[in-house]
Amino acid sequence: MSTSHVVSSRPAAREPEGVILRYSLSERVHHWLAAFTYIYCLITGLAFWSPYMFWLATLVGGGPTARFWHPWFGVGFTLSVFWMFKMWRSDMVTTDADRRWSKAVKYYIENEDERVPAAGRFNFGQKWFLWLMLYGVALLLISGLGLWFVESIPWSLRWLRYTAVTVHVVAALATIGGFIIHVYMSTAMVSGSFSAMIHGQVTTAWAKTHHRLWYEQVTKGTSAKR
Amino acid sequence: MSQATLAIRRISGHPGPAPGEGVERDYQVCKLVDTTTCIGCKACEVACLEWNGYEFTDTVFDNSYQTMPETTWKYWNLIKFNEHEREDGSITLLMRKDQCMHCADPGCLAACPADGAIVQYTNGIVDFQQQNCIGCGYCVSGCPFDIPKFNPATKKMFKCTLCVDRVSEGLEPACIKSCPTGCLHFGTKDDMKDLAETRATQLRENFGFEKAGVYDPAGVGGTGVIYVLHDVTNPEAYGGLPKDPHIPWVVRFWKGPAKWIGNLGMLGGLLGVTLHYLRVGPKQVDPAKTENGGQP
Numbered sequence: 001m002s003t004s005h006v007v008s009s010r011p012a013a014r015e016p017e018g019v020i021l022r023y024s025l026s027e028r029v030h031h032w033l034a035a036f037t038y039i040y041c042l043i044t045g046l047a048f049w050s051p052y053m054f055w056l057a058t059l060v061g062g063g064p065t066a067r068f069w070h071p072w073f074g075v076g077f078t079l080s081v082f083w084m085f086k087m088w089r090s091d092m093v094t095t096d097a098d099r100r101w102s103k104a105v106k107y108y109i110e111n112e113d114e115r116v117p118a119a120g121r122f123n124f125g126q127k128w129f130l131w132l133m134l135y136g137v138a139l140l141l142i143s144g145l146g147l148w149f150v151e152s153i154p155w156s157l158r159w160l161r162y163t164a165v166t167v168h169v170v171a172a173l174a175t176i177g178g179f180i181i182h183v184y185m186s187t188a189m190v191s192g193s194f195s196a197m198i199h200g201q202v203t204t205a206w207a208k209t210h211h212r213l214w215y216e217q218v219t220k221g222t223s224a225k226r
Numbered sequence: 227m228s229q230a231t232l233a234i235r236r237i238s239g240h241p242g243p244a245p246g247e248g249v250e251r252d253y254q255v256c257k258l259v260d261t262t263t264c265i266g267c268k269a270c271e272v273a274c275l276e277w278n279g280y281e282f283t284d285t286v287f288d289n290s291y292q293t294m295p296e297t298t299w300k301y302w303n304l305i306k307f308n309e310h311e312r313e314d315g316s317i318t319l320l321m322r323k324d325q326c327m328h329c330a331d332p333g334c335l336a337a338c339p340a341d342g343a344i345v346q347y348t349n350g351i352v353d354f355q356q357q358n359c360i361g362c363g364y365c366v367s368g369c370p371f372d373i374p375k376f377n378p379a380t381k382k383m384f385k386c387t388l389c390v391d392r393v394s395e396g397l398e399p400a401c402i403k404s405c406p407t408g409c410l411h412f413g414t415k416d417d418m419k420d421l422a423e424t425r426a427t428q429l430r431e432n433f434g435f436e437k438a439g440v441y442d443p444a445g446v447g448g449t450g451v452i453y454v455l456h457d458v459t460n461p462e463a464y465g466g467l468p469k470d471p472h473i474p475w476v477v478r479f480w481k482g483p484a485k486w487i488g489n490l491g492m493l494g495g496l497l498g499v500t501l502h503y504l505r506v507g508p509k510q511v512d513p514a515k516t517e518n519g520g521q522p
Contacts, residue, residue: 048339051241063360111506150363161367162476173488184499190509209512
């Protein structure tokens with residue numbers, strides 16, 4: 001395996017026969033940074049959410065420890081999401097292909113993929129997930145600061161305390177919804193995506209099946225031997 | 227302050243019933259603060275610090291009798307001084323002893339996520355159990371009186387305990403014991419309400435305070451600290467005593483319907499993806515595409 005993909009920010013067509021680089025090392029590192037910090041916030045957040053899940057706090061060292069680290073991991077998650085946004089923003093713009101894709105999302109869900117229009121590097125669902133997490137984490141950060149420093153909000157502005165609680169809950173639940181779908185699709189539904197985020201590579205067949213436009217884009221200009 | 231000898235009626239963040247739920251064994255204890263006979267001597271503040279083992283903190287001078295703007299994590303009892311202009315233009319000083327109100331329906335306890343960090347004993351005292359507190363500050367959002375305060379060193383919340391360690395031994399709270407004018411009383415809720423109503427009637431009939439009355443707000447189910455006020459229609463004049471305190475509806479929604487909606491949503495999501503997998507299964511790479519180059 002060549003190391004060229006380690007330094008290239010964009011996938012290069014210099015992988016072994018039948019394999020394409022899908023995620024650079026930097027992309028993978030930031031993804032797993034986001035995953036780790038989000039899961040920490042999820043476990044501790046669920047512990048604070050419901051008495052029936054408070055036991056989750058013992059997994060990470062107990063209630064006070066969970067409370068101490070939750071906001072800091074939240075800051076870490078925010079930074080990693082912003083970084084992913086910076087890395088992928090050009091790939092995440094909605095295109096005409098996305099509009100066609102979204103009209104056929106029913107067939108995508110039903111696995112009738114022959115009826116689904118070709119997708120670029122990310123399909124419309126993946127783009128939607130990034131936007132959900134980006135706006136979600138922005139709301140979580142702002143409202144989280146209100147919960148973190150609740151005593152700094154003066155009594156006369158206490159409506160801000162209540163708004164912070166509401167926004168934090170709503171935004172957290174929205175990201176959890178996206179997170180469930182994201183984990184399900186990348187580990188169970190779309191074979192090959194999980195290993196793509198680990199090793200960075202996908203087979204050409206995978207690329208052609210799931211992201212045809214991207215495949216054509218990254219192989220354009222290279223020989224047609226693939 | 228953990229008081230193992232007292233039965234517990236409510237437990238914060240607790241999955242399941244409390245042992246003393248529905249038990250009516252104990253008298254409800256109550257402090258009565260008669261603001262009309264308070265002279266603002268602050269003996270109750272000193273007694274509170276003495277009994278609970280705290281030292282004086284720096285005071286703030288703001289051209290009034292007010293020694294500090296509000297209670298702190300280690301200053302649980304503070305007289306609030308308020309210059310009040312009467313209708314005839316004359317000035318009077320309203321003095322109110324501010325502390326935890328020990329609500330029958332405590333917002334702090336409703337908001338608290340930590341199992342057993344806040345308890346309500348069957349005698350009505352609401353007490354923080356610092357060994358269980360995680361320092362999240364949700365109680366700050368739940369309290370309609372802005373009472374719980376955070377100790378940044380230990381990352382635990384503190385407030386007035388109603389001297390539960392004295393009360394459980396049959397003693398009156400330290401503040402009550404120190405009051406030189408007898409404006410502070412302690413006893414059962416029923417007795418204190420009787421005494422308060424008697425005093426309010428006296429104020430109305432004999433002293434010309436036509437609006438005198440008892441502050442025992444129903445919005446929080448009544449409180450374990452009740453006030454006699456010269457003008458019960460304007461409690462805000464007494465250092466921002468809320469007219470109709472209740473647990474913020476956001477906190478009620480957050481700890482009630484939102485919990486169920488959120489939990490059902492999360493459960494529905496997990497169930498949905500499981501059913502999806504069972505019904506349509508994984509997406510496979512099209513084997514036809516492994517051959518024949520990039521052409522469809």
